[in-house]
Amino acid sequence: xxxxIVEDEKSLAKEMNxxxxxxxxxxxxxxxxxxxxxxxxxxxxxxxxxxxxxPDYEGLDLLKETKESNQDAAIxxxxxxxxxxxxxxGLDLGADDYLAKPFxxxxxxxxxxxxxxxxxxxxxxxxxxxxxxxxxxxxxxHCKKTPVNLTKKEFDILHYLxxxxxxxxxxxxxxxxxxxxxxxxxYDSNYIDVHIKNLRKKLSTYDDIEWxxxxxxxxxxxxx
Amino acid sequence: xxIAAFILFVPTIIHKVALVHNDYRLKSMKDxxxxxxxxxxxxxxxxxxxxxxxxxxxxLKEEYISIVPTSIPLTDIxxxxxxxxIDNEVVDYRVLDCTFMDGNQTYLLEIGRSLATVxxxxxxxxxxxxYVLILGLSITVIIDIAFSKYLLRPFNRxxxxxxxxxxxPETFNYTPINTNTTDFKYLxxxxxxxxxxxxxxxxxxxxxxxxxxxxxxxxxxxxxxRLENMLADSSLSEESALKIIESQKTLNRLNKIIKTLxxxxxxxxxxxxxxxxxxxxxxxxxxxxEIEERFTEKNIQLKLAIEKDFIIENCxxxxxxxxxxxxxxxxxxxxxxxxxxxxxxxxxKDFYTLEVQDNGVGIESENIKFIFDRFKKFNKTETESxxxxxxxxxxxxxxxxxxxxxxxxxxxGSTFEIxxxxx
Numbered sequence: 035x036x037x038x039i040v041e042d043e044k045s046l047a048k049e050m051n052x053x054x055x056x057x058x059x060x061x062x063x064x065x066x067x068x069x070x071x072x073x074x075x076x077x078x079x080x081x082x083x084x085x086x087x088x089p090d091y092e093g094l095d096l097l098k099e100t101k102e103s104n105q106d107a108a109i110x111x112x113x114x115x116x117x118x119x120x121x122x123x124g125l126d127l128g129a130d131d132y133l134a135k136p137f138x139x140x141x142x143x144x145x146x147x148x149x150x151x152x153x154x155x156x157x158x159x160x161x162x163x164x165x166x167x168x169x170x171x172x173x174x175x176h177c178k179k180t181p182v183n184l185t186k187k188e189f190d191i192l193h194y195l196x197x198x199x200x201x202x203x204x205x206x207x208x209x210x211x212x213x214x215x216x217x218x219x220x221y222d223s224n225y226i227d228v229h230i231k232n233l234r235k236k237l238s239t240y241d242d243i244e245w246x247x248x249x250x251x252x253x254x255x256x257x258x
Numbered sequence: 259x260x261i262a263a264f265i266l267f268v269p270t271i272i273h274k275v276a277l278v279h280n281d282y283r284l285k286s287m288k289d290x291x292x293x294x295x296x297x298x299x300x301x302x303x304x305x306x307x308x309x310x311x312x313x314x315x316x317x318l319k320e321e322y323i324s325i326v327p328t329s330i331p332l333t334d335i336x337x338x339x340x341x342x343x344i345d346n347e348v349v350d351y352r353v354l355d356c357t358f359m360d361g362n363q364t365y366l367l368e369i370g371r372s373l374a375t376v377x378x379x380x381x382x383x384x385x386x387x388x389y390v391l392i393l394g395l396s397i398t399v400i401i402d403i404a405f406s407k408y409l410l411r412p413f414n415r416x417x418x419x420x421x422x423x424x425x426x427p428e429t430f431n432y433t434p435i436n437t438n439t440t441d442f443k444y445l446x447x448x449x450x451x452x453x454x455x456x457x458x459x460x461x462x463x464x465x466x467x468x469x470x471x472x473x474x475x476x477x478x479x480x481x482x483x484r485l486e487n488m489l490a491d492s493s494l495s496e497e498s499a500l501k502i503i504e505s506q507k508t509l510n511r512l513n514k515i516i517k518t519l520x521x522x523x524x525x526x527x528x529x530x531x532x533x534x535x536x537x538x539x540x541x542x543x544x545x546x547x548e549i550e551e552r553f554t555e556k557n558i559q560l561k562l563a564i565e566k567d568f569i570i571e572n573c574x575x576x577x578x579x580x581x582x583x584x585x586x587x588x589x590x591x592x593x594x595x596x597x598x599x600x601x602x603x604x605x606x607k608d609f610y611t612l613e614v615q616d617n618g619v620g621i622e623s624e625n626i627k628f629i630f631d632r633f634k635k636f637n638k639t640e641t642e643s644x645x646x647x648x649x650x651x652x653x654x655x656x657x658x659x660x661x662x663x664x665x666x667x668x669x670x671g672s673t674f675e676i677x678x679x680x681x
C-alpha cells in the first residue's frame with residue numbers, strides 16, 4: 035500500500051515513515067502543500083496522511099484536490115490546532131478519519147487498518163487464538179463455541195492488542211486508546227492494569243492464556 | 259382618563275336626551291291633536307252630553323290622550339311626571355297638559371307617555387352609545403397597534419434578528435434592516451459595528467489559542483512518535499526500555515497539562531456552544547458506565563438515588579460529562595478501601611442538586627477554599643495528578659452558570675454539590 039505523508043515538520047514525517055515502513059507500507063513524504071499537490075496529481079495513493087497546519091497551503095484545499103484527482107485514496111487529517119471546526123469541515127469534505135496531534139503511531143495504524151477493512155468490504159473479521167475465536171466485527175468472543183462475556187472496555191483492550199499482535203503495547207498506549215477522549219486529572223493511573231487483570235481472569239477460566247504476555251514494566255503483548 | 263370621564267357623563271346626557279326627545283314628541287303629538295280637532299271638530303271626540311270627555315289609550319297603556327272640559331283658566335303648556343290610574347292600574351306617566359278653547363269652553367288636553375317607554379328609549383340609546391363606544395375603542399386600538407407595529411417594525415426587527423437571536427459573534431446576522439428612519443438606521447449600524455468589533459476580538463483570541471496549541475503540541479508529537487519508534491527496537495536493553503517508558507510518562511504529563519489549559523482557555527473564550535439538552539439521569543448513567551470498573555480496585559460501593567430526573571437545557575454535553583467524570587473520579591481517588599460513593603439528584607423549590615458524596619479522606623477545612631485553584635494538591639502522597647481536575651470543573655460550571663459547593667471533613671469524606679437553578 036502507498037502512503038503519502040503530508041507534514042511540514044520534518045522530524046515528525048521521518049518518525050511516521052520509519053513506523054509505517056516497518057508495518058509494510060511504502061511511503062512518500064511531502065513537506066509543502068505545493069509538493070503534495072504535485073505528488074497527488076501524479077501518483078495514485080492508497081492513503082494520504084494530511085497535516086492541516088501547512089504554512090504554504092490550505093490543508094482543506096489539498097483535501098479537495100485529493101478527492102478530485104485521487105478518488106480511491108483514504109484521507110486521514112492530522113492537526114495540532116485543536117479546533118472542532120477543522121474536524122467537522124474535514125469530515126464533511128470527505129476525509130475518512132481525523133486524528134489530533136499528538137497521536138500514538140499505534141492509534142494511527144489501527145485507524146488505517148479500520149479503513150482498509152471497510153474499503154475492502156471485509157465483513158468477516160475473525161481472529162483465532164488457540165481455542166478462542168474472536169469476531170472483531172460483531173464484538174463477540176467464543177472459546178470452543180461457548181461465548182465469553184467481556185465488558186465493553188475489556189473487549190476494546192483485547193481488540194487493540196490483537197490489532198497490534200506480536201508487538202509490545204505500552205500501558206500508556208492502551209490507556210490513551212481507551213480513555214483518550216476524556217480529559218481527566220490522572221496521568222499515571224494504573225486503572226488499565228485492573229482491567230487487564232479482570233480480562234485475563236475471565237479468559238483463563240475457559241482456556242490457558244500463555245499467549246497473553248506481560249512485558250515487565252512496559253506493557254502487554256499477544257503472541258499469536 | 260378621557261374615556262372614563264366620557265363613560266361617567268354619557269348616561270346622564272343620554273337620559274336628558276331621552277327626556278327632551280320625549281317632551282318634543284309630546285309637544286308634537288299635542289300639535290297634531292289640536293290640528294285634528296280643528297279639522298274635524300271637537301264634536302267627534304266630545305259629544306253633546308254633560309260631563310262628556312274623551313280618553314284614548316292603547317292596550318299596553320303606553321300612551322293616552324284625554325280631552326276633558328275644565329274650568330281652569332288658560333295656562334301655558336306643562337309637562338311633568340305624574341301617576342295616572344287607568345283601568346285600575348296605576349302607571350307612571352310623563353304628562354303634557356295643555357288647555358285650549360273651543361267655543362266657550364276651556365278644555366284640558368292631556369297627552370301622556372309612560373315612563374316605561376321613556377326608559378325603553380333611554381336604555382336603547384344607552385345601548386347604542388355603548389356599542390358605538392366599544393366599536394370606536396376597538397377601531398382606535400386596532401389602528402394604534404397596526405400603526406405602531408408598522409412604524410416600529412424596523413426597531414422590532416433589530417431586536418428580534420440581532421439582539422435576541424444573537425448567541426455568538428460568529429453567527430450574528432449582519433444584514434442591514436430595511437428602514438428609512440435615520441434613528442433606526444443609526445441603531446442598526448451601531449449594533450453591527452459593535453458586533454464586528456466583538457467578533458474580531460473573539461477571532462484574534464481564537465487564533466491565538468490555536469497557534470499556541472499548534473506550537474506546543476507539535477514538538478510533543480515529534481517526541482512521542484520518536485520515543486514510540488525507539489521502544490520498538492528489539493535490540494534495546496530492558497534498562498533502556500524502562501527509561502524510555504518513564505520519558506513517555508513525563509511527556510504524557512506535559513501533554514495533558516497543555517491540553518487542559520487549552521481547554522480552559524477555549525471555554526473562557528466562549529468557543530464552545532451550548533446547544534444540547536440532556537437528561538441529568540442519562541448523564542449520571544453515562545459517567546457511571548464509563549468509570550464503574552474503577553470502583554472494584556478499592557472495592558467501593560456505588561449507590562444511586564435519583565429522586566427526580568430533569569432536563570439540563572442549553573448545555574454542552576461533552577463539557578458536562580467531563581465535569582461530572584472528574585468529580586466522580588476524585589471521589590474514587592480520594593476514597594478509602596471498602597468505602598462508598600453516593601450519587602443523588604434532589605429537587606427543591608428553586609433548584610435541582612446533583613450530589614456526589616464519598617466517605618474518603620476528605621479535605622482539611624482550611625484547604626477547602628483553595629481546591630479549585632490550579633495546580634493545588636493537598637494529599638502529600640498524591641503524586642499522580644497534576645491538580646487541574648477541579649479547576650476544569652470550576653471553569654465548566656462557570657460556563658454553564660452552575661454553582662458548585664463543597665462540604666468536607668478530614669477523614670470523614672467529602673460532598674460535592676452541583677446546583678442547577680430552575681428557570
